[in-house]
Amino acid sequence: MSRTADPHTKDALLRAAEEVFAERGLASARVEDIARLAGVSKGAFYLHFESKEAALEQLVQAFLAGCSGFFAPPSSYPDLPEDPHELLAFTAERDLQIYEFLWENRSIVRIIHSCRGEYDHLVEAFRAEVAVRTRAWVRHFQEVGLFRQDIDADLVATLMCGAHHELSEKMFTSDRRPPIAAWLEATQSTFFRGLGTPALLAVAEDRKRDRPADIQAHANARTRRRPAHVQRERS
Amino acid sequence: MSRTADPHTKDALLRAAEEVFAERGLASARVEDIARLAGVSKGAFYLHFESKEAALEQLVQAFLAGCSGFFAPPSSYPDLPEDPHELLAFTAERDLQIYEFLWENRSIVRIIHSCRGEYDHLVEAFRAEVAVRTRAWVRHFQEVGLFRQDIDADLVATLMCGAHHELSEKMFTSDRRPPIAAWLEATQSTFFRGLGTPALLAVAEDRKRDRPADIQAHANARTRRRPAHVQRERS
Amino acid sequence: MSRTADPHTKDALLRAAEEVFAERGLASARVEDIARLAGVSKGAFYLHFESKEAALEQLVQAFLAGCSGFFAPPSSYPDLPEDPHELLAFTAERDLQIYEFLWENRSIVRIIHSCRGEYDHLVEAFRAEVAVRTRAWVRHFQEVGLFRQDIDADLVATLMCGAHHELSEKMFTSDRRPPIAAWLEATQSTFFRGLGTPALLAVAEDRKRDRPADIQAHANARTRRRPAHVQRERS
């Protein structure tokens, strides 16, 4: 009976906000630009969001929720494989998924990277959580005898986060999809050598022999973009 | 040639700008705040700077020039030691100096980290240059047989830049000076193991034996704050 | 002639408008609030009223029409009693009815009192009319020898209007019904003494002796709310 809401509008606004925020920064992103890019009026923006900040928050939180889903701490996997082979396979696959997700959400990642100053409360907790989880994984690897005992888990987590942070940024410098699998391979190799025990290196060596560089086979493992309500099928 | 302006004013404005930019972000830093903090009027600001952006630019470029001085590519050192021991000592000392400089200039570093969006042209070139120089050093280490041949210098430079980037940020999370030398020690150890040849590891092992943890001896090596043209004489 | 609209809707909208206007003032009353309070949509509001102002106008005019009905000039009563006793009884009863009506419509009265500035064209004519009619009554009382000849009917009408205006506002300061009859008694007494001839005072004295404070007998004389065209049948 009523005029039905154009289901496109809110999504279009979110996408437009994503783009404008990523392009112009948060403070200088203009609501008018977002609305124009979404093809609606400024008023329509305020029909869907309390404020400019609220739109950013929705954007960021949807992304963060997605991230969290991919990057849980080891304690949250009751059936985490004990076998080193399988554990490495598991983490490798998880990293691929994460990078896939980051690639899909590269606009938001850029926004988040620029969330310094007034808006960083939105991501500070997230950054801290990522550091904590990374450290938890480092410790887990120490406990199962794959990382050396003489490393400082906290510092190492910092280095790994930074390296991945930079690597993921490198992904976004061009619009072409980078060879994620190869990058991860090299990154893992570096950190495994840098932090691993002889046991880890042996297993890694085994794995390399098993997978003769067929590592591109994941490219179809489409992860959803905005996981919840905003599907983005893309057959 | 009349009496020149109070040389204190411009300097005070730069310091104030540094603080306000770091505190409030670039877009929401107000010229009025900068002027007030410097103890001068808004008008005085415009006697010294074309615009808010110009002040930022001067600030950033003075810092970048300082950075460049510390972090030259290997080709610019005609007398770079060939002896691995000395080379490692040289790079270790250089890294200490860089971190010292970063710590001294932590406000600007924070600003630069937030230079996304509208202002990133100011630092993009710098980031790229850092990456290029890091890669040059990686290649140099490969050439002298200290880093493995099978690593991708470009990717590895990315990882190292990212790790150091994050590590330097970690420096700024508190206002207390962190144990820089220990951090660098651990970082170098990780990357040396991750990327080095057996030759490098042997040398590193030697060095560790030689320096029985006296690594705090640098704490007084005050580097000047704004190295180049921004001297703050008027003693 | 199709089925007419739900007659409840327009009425509900008028009631809601009355409440919202009275509560928030005219300029800051929002159509959306009115519609929500009436339990209909914003669109429905515009099915019944041209604009926000039109709704106000209907509201005010319905009230003014009601007022006019109660407070006609003496010339419009062909059978106005000539006997002073009866005339005083008539005007006393009329005043009670007016105050009763004002009490019933206190929301609108409050709105009207705030109708300065942009909307006062709606009530200016009414105010003027009230003044004119009051003056006509003053003159009538002069003609029948109850008010003194040496008073300025115009000025006196102003004073009386103002006094009643304030008195009626005093009614609305609390939500409890005030002792209207006593108030009117005292008010009439003051003005009768202030303006009346000895003849009037004698009659007033008589009347006071006749009515031994039975003045609350009117409290059940419910006058209808919106008297004229806005009847709320649909019983």
Added chain:
Amino acid sequence: MSRTADPHTKDALLRAAEEVFAERGLASARVEDIARLAGVSKGAFYLHFESKEAALEQLVQAFLAGCSGFFAPPSSYPDLPEDPHELLAFTAERDLQIYEFLWENRSIVRIIHSCRGEYDHLVEAFRAEVAVRTRAWVRHFQEVGLFRQDIDADLVATLMCGAHHELSEKMFTSDRRPPIAAWLEATQSTFFRGLGTPALLAVAEDRKRDRPADIQAHANARTRRRPAHVQRERS
């Protein structure tokens, strides 16, 4: 040394605000209009006032302060004359001064009269205070035997406030100065008859004989416009 503030600006803005508020009502008065009328820019307005409301508040409070000065309660006059003749002369003079002041500040009075709804907190206290002081005067007249004992001081104060309220509004309906003294004469006469004891009436009669209508002699007693911070000498 600095560019000195145009002393005209703030005053011009206050006067302009007075006019625009009086003309358009508070809610729909546009800052831009005020600034334009004052001959300055919108920004200049905010240089002098925190907000639109703040300007109104300054305007109103300066006026209220002036009013209070003129209309103190009897208790604040230690040397209030006991002689009825002199007391009446005193109050008559005071009323003239008040009306003079109201006439000078008629724009603000109009604004205040329209201060219903969102802004009435500014004047509610004032209205209440006026009522309280009026009642105090009524009681004083009762105590000195000039007003009858059987009147309700509270109600009577309401009537008098209302009458004067309306009378003062009548002043503003045209731009020509009304015969204030004559109006007050008639008003006092009405209320003295309505409320006074025979003693008061006798004194009033005396006074009327003494002053053969020379009542316009006050017209040059210019009271200053904005009394507060702008002087209040007039010993």
Added chain:
DNA sequence: TATGAATGAGCGTTCATTCAT
């Protein structure tokens, strides 16, 4: 040089009104 009052473009937000359903 230095000041700070003045400017005015710009932006976030509101809300009366329209219109597709």
Added chain:
DNA sequence: CATGAATGAACGCTCATTCAT
């Protein structure tokens, strides 16, 4: 008739920049 999403003109306020002193 009814709905409520969409529109867009306002308007309050901010702040970089100018300029008279």
